[in-house]
Amino acid sequence: MDNVVSTKQEIKMKSVDLQVFYQDFQALHGIDMDIKANHVTALIGPSGCGKSTFLRTLNRLNELIEGTTIKGQVYLDDQAIYSKEMDVVGLRKRVGMVFQKPSVFPMSVYENVAYGPRIHGIKNRGQLDEIVEKSLRAANLWEEMGGRLHTPAARMSGGQQQRLVIARVLAVDPEVILMDEPASALDPISTSKLEELIAELKRAYTIVIVTHNMQQAARVSDYTGFFLNGQLIEFNRTKELFVNPANQQTEDYITGRFG
């Protein structure tokens, strides 16, 4: 495996012996993973394998579920995110998230994008306008929506809504973007637009994406982790993992023998 760290700053996030329990059920068993800066890391595996759970530990969104306990550690740069000193609000600003179902808020396109900057204290209209335009451009949405900033976001198509959610995340200027099956509710054209966008975004951001679609993982990602029953079975460069899997279970999964 050549995912060995060459220089330290290349690693944006890192999980060390990460274990997650829901009540008595252990959802993750000691996950060690390095997430490289400015690369796309895909997490694949059958339903219930723990890939979404792992994703949600990276911005501590798992804590919303009653009865969750977490052991081990996750680092963002060199900062331990499961520590008393960690400011969860600040963490989530740095590690943004896009969900499976486009979660546009019931307000206008403009207000959706301006929501994050506003809660972080930006009130100046000109500055907000600038952030909104920049974020919509970065999410490849300015051409389509630039003239309709004040229409309700709920009227947009599913694909546009998902890109709006990404624009909303970009507006708070994160470092890492987590995506939980972002294309599973989209049609093929919207999906390919989203994948193009992901390829552009990795120049400026570190991206971790959970996907059920193995072709998608192969297309968009640089690194892939295969999860099964709460364990990280294999983690490698995407090309390596798909062409020449080291583990029999990985091979069975990617060749469609189960899952």
Next chain:
Amino acid sequence: MQPISKNLHRRGESWIEKGLAFCAALFVIVIAIITIFIFARGLPILLKVGVADFLFNTDWRPTSNSFGIGTMLVGSLVVTTASLLWAVPLGIMTAIFMAEVAPPRASRWLGALVELLAGIPSVVYGFVGLVLIVPFIRNYLGGNGLSVLAGAIILGIMILPTIINISRDAIRAVPKEYKEGSLALGATHYQSIRRVILPAARSGIITAVVLGMGRAIGETMAVVMVTGNSPIIPAGVLSPVRTMTSNIVLEMGYAAGDHQAALFATGVVLFVFIVILNLVVNMSLKAGAANGRR
């Protein structure tokens, strides 16, 4: 054998459907009869006196042919508004607490208490008001205690369950993606509630307030018991007051002729009020749906 038993089954099925349709029709007929009856008895005098005169004239001397319910109309509005003034904020805050903040167990307990509050007969509320609130007002705030304030306190308590239940359900019905989406942007729980969850639940919360208002306007027994019922426009919160519903129940026993008809006309006014409130609720729910919530 097979087709016959199938046929029998189908015939039974169709009888059940007819029975259900009959029950629904009966319900519609009952409502229609009530509506027609109230209007038939109340509308003639309302038109004879003139709608504006009936509503806004404050001279109510039914035995000498002067029918103006202005005093009682003001009384109903004052008591209702005063009760909403404190019950709406308290109810919505409680709903937010139950839906968003309280641990599930505590929320269930609170929910059971709210149901209990909703099930207490209004005469019991009136009685509690009479022996607790009225003397308290008399001793500490002045007047004889039977007052707008006493009515507003009792009515507020009575409409709290409506406001709490409907607002809580509206808040719980907000997709969890909104909350997670907001938290994932680095918003605090409170910011998410105020800026995303409450706006998304707005139509449901408006419904809660309007239905609470409808309940407050229509409530009679408890109000009769604690407000003193003097047919004068109240000078302040410690003055006694008479509402439209109180007026009907107090005078129905001895009213006859035009006087009785004028009480029915008061019923027409209340009826129209409730219809308007229901229309507002429907509009607010539709507006909510059009904005793509739910």
